[in-house]
Amino acid sequence: MLRVASQLKSLKMRLLIVTICNTIISLCAVIVFFLILQYKTESGWNIFWKEFFPFLFIFFGLNAALNLFTTKVILNPINTLTREIKNLADSGSLNDLSAAHYPEMELLIKSIIDLVTFANKERAFALMLKEASRSRSKTAQVDSLTGLRTREYMDMFLPEEIARAGLLNVSLSILMLDVDDFKFYNDTNGHPEGDRALKQAAALLQNNTRNHDICIRYGGEEFMVIMPRTPLYQAKDVAERIRKAFFETHFDFEHKQPGGKLTISIGVATFPEHAAEHAALIKCADVALYQAKQKGKNMVCVFEPNPITQ
CATH class of the missing domain: 3.30.70.270 (Reverse transcriptase/Diguanylate cyclase domain)
Structure with a gap:
């Protein structure tokens, strides 16, 4: 369980880095065009800027929307999974993890829920065996x-x-x-x-x-x-x-x-x-x-x- 949680955390960090890099590239593009506007005042450049600006605005908006989408459908579910698996490792139970909340990660979530269910059964049985072993040690009858x-x-x-x-x-x-x-x-x-x-x-x-x-x-x-x-x-x-x-x-x-x-x-x-x-x-x-x-x-x-x- 801890290994799965570690792998999910690593995946989350990689996706976060990609998102940050994507945002930085978009900001650099904006800065470059502002520099061009400042130092190149010829009318040709001004006309080009006026014509290109709507496309730049649309590009930046789409990029931001992509970042938000990545956060919503990947980072947030992985945060939830990581938190729930850590909760499982600490206490042996899940809270409100459901495949219905994140349909785009349905298979992964269902697999984790199945794994948790089996782990809880094994944990319950281990506790039962521990108590049984304690009882047997007190009264271990053997036919003489x-x-x-x-x-x-x-x-x-x-x-x-x-x-x-x-x-x-x-x-x-x-x-x-x-x-x-x-x-x-x-x-x-x-x-x-x-x-x-x-x-x-x-x-x-x-x-x-x-x-x-x-x-x-x-x-x-x-x-x-x-x-x-x-x-x-x-x-x-x-x-x-x-x-x-x-x-x-x-x-x-x-x-x-x-x-x-x-x-x-x-x-x-x-x-x-x-x-x-x-x-x-x-x-x-x-x-x-x-x-x-x-x-x-x-x-x-x-x-x-x-x-x-x-």
């Missing part, structure tokens, strides 16, 4: 068993991420994951083996998601992955990668499971396609997870509205 974030952290983080996605007009997806028949695994092999399997599942999630995705232990054997700036098709691809990695990973005693393998089912939902706020988005992902369970487990389902959920 898996090392993943807890549900309490999700309750704080997900609404903020959805607000950010709405502000920047981008998608956000979440995955709801549940280890299939985990109660059977726990009851058959004991809680220590169940805890070991949950740790292994958490590591699989972290190894198959991006650094800025947030993996959460939602409760028991249920997990969630929050995926900022992620459209539905990408979220579905990640979910399928996780499901496949889980299926191909060896878990101790998994041969005792009903299907001979420890597997995972995943539901996918995306903001804003499926829901506009965090609680509804979680519900959509949970419904998709239920659909995956109903269809045979060990699969990925994207939320599909039906009469039960509407």
